[in-house]
Amino acid sequence: MRVLFIGTGDIGLPSLEWLLSTPKHQVVGVVTQPDKPVGRKQVLTPPQVKVRALAAGITVMQPLKIRHAVEELKAFNADVAVVIAYGQILSRAVLDVPPLGCLNVHTSLLPRHRGAAPIQAAIRDGDTETGVTIMFMDEGLDTGDILLMKRTPIAADETGGSLHDRLALQAPAALEEALDLLASGNPPREKQDDSKATHVRKLTRQDGRLDWKRPAVELDRLIRAFTPWPGTSCLLKETQMKIHRAQALPAADACPAPGTIVRANAEGILVSCGTGLLNLTEVQIEGGKRLPAADFLRGHPLQAGDLLG
CATH class of the missing domain: 3.40.50.170 (Formyl transferase, N-terminal domain)
Structure with missing residues (x-):
């Protein structure tokens, strides 16, 4: 034909x-x-x-x-x-x-x-x-x-x-x-x-802004779905941080307010969500390089209790 x-x-x-x-x-x-x-x-x-x-x-x-x-x-x-x-x-x-x-x-x-x-x-x-x-x-x-x-x-x-x-x-x-x-x-x-x-509808970058009040499993899916486009991000001390890889984890105990960092070490940046925890394992600060969490934390130290927007 x-x-x-x-x-x-x-x-x-x-x-x-x-x-x-x-x-x-x-x-x-x-x-x-x-x-x-x-x-x-x-x-x-x-x-x-x-x-x-x-x-x-x-x-x-x-x-x-x-x-x-x-x-x-x-x-x-x-x-x-x-x-x-x-x-x-x-x-x-x-x-x-x-x-x-x-x-x-x-x-x-x-x-x-x-x-x-x-x-x-x-x-x-x-x-x-x-x-x-x-x-x-x-x-x-x-x-x-x-x-x-x-x-x-x-x-x-x-x-x-x-x-x-x-x-x-x-x-x-x-x-x-x-x-x-x-x-x-x-x-x-x-x-x-x-x-x-x-x-x-057609996606925009704004669709990738993470809402920490949502369940961790939903945010995990959103991050994977929007990789590479339109990407997902949050705010770290008023600066945009892109999230390239993450994993939803169950919470054994009661979690602090959504968006609170529970732990930040070589294993990742563990963040409290509406339900469950999201472990950020690969991130990128605005103007910076895409890095594993362990490398990112060496230049941007974080600790339990810090908040992500």
Whole structure:
């Protein structure tokens, strides 16, 4: 089939690689977001999807608004569009361009975790499994009929970064099966149960501010879910401190007020939470390096009774 690939995020790169390499399909074009300034020097940087496509000799479009590029999309004469982490809502006019429709590769078990941050949400909310869902796109936000779903367990030490990479690598096999079903002429379609839907908005750094009144197990999940983005932090003497690694521990005795440091030594910075204790094992003070707790404490001595904000 003639495939139009529409995507921006790096999570789509393995799927694009598979599409470029398989003899089953032909990538006739790639649509991605415009180049954006990146880093402190704001260097204009293309999405890696664009870089890979151009290296393969594929035509790339970067419209500011894809809904204004319907005629250009028609010119690709694609049979189907594959959409992965594009970053724009597709209008009905765009969805109707390929005769076989637009397939979205979504990294959750729909209808759970519709929206912009399904990977982080699955870890944050304590899900035991997640996966890749291939769906027929409609005008709603991840509301289309499901073509197929592939499940995977979430490990106890899973981070947002590790789960992102695993799902990215699992997506091509799911996509291959989905396109085979589409080519058969009678692909399955399962309507989503909207009553079971959850929604995840786009995350910001503010979402990663730790609230010590919450249970330690929830903060443990939040830290792992938001690693590497958007990250989690607290205040240490009015200075922001990022938390890169931590572990929830049960409290044998009554704990002091949430945010109170119970112990600070080579084993970590042990902090009282709403229930339980959170042991911070890798941290980074604003303007400093990412350090194991033992190394951090040599330059920033802390003691029992100190407070984190």
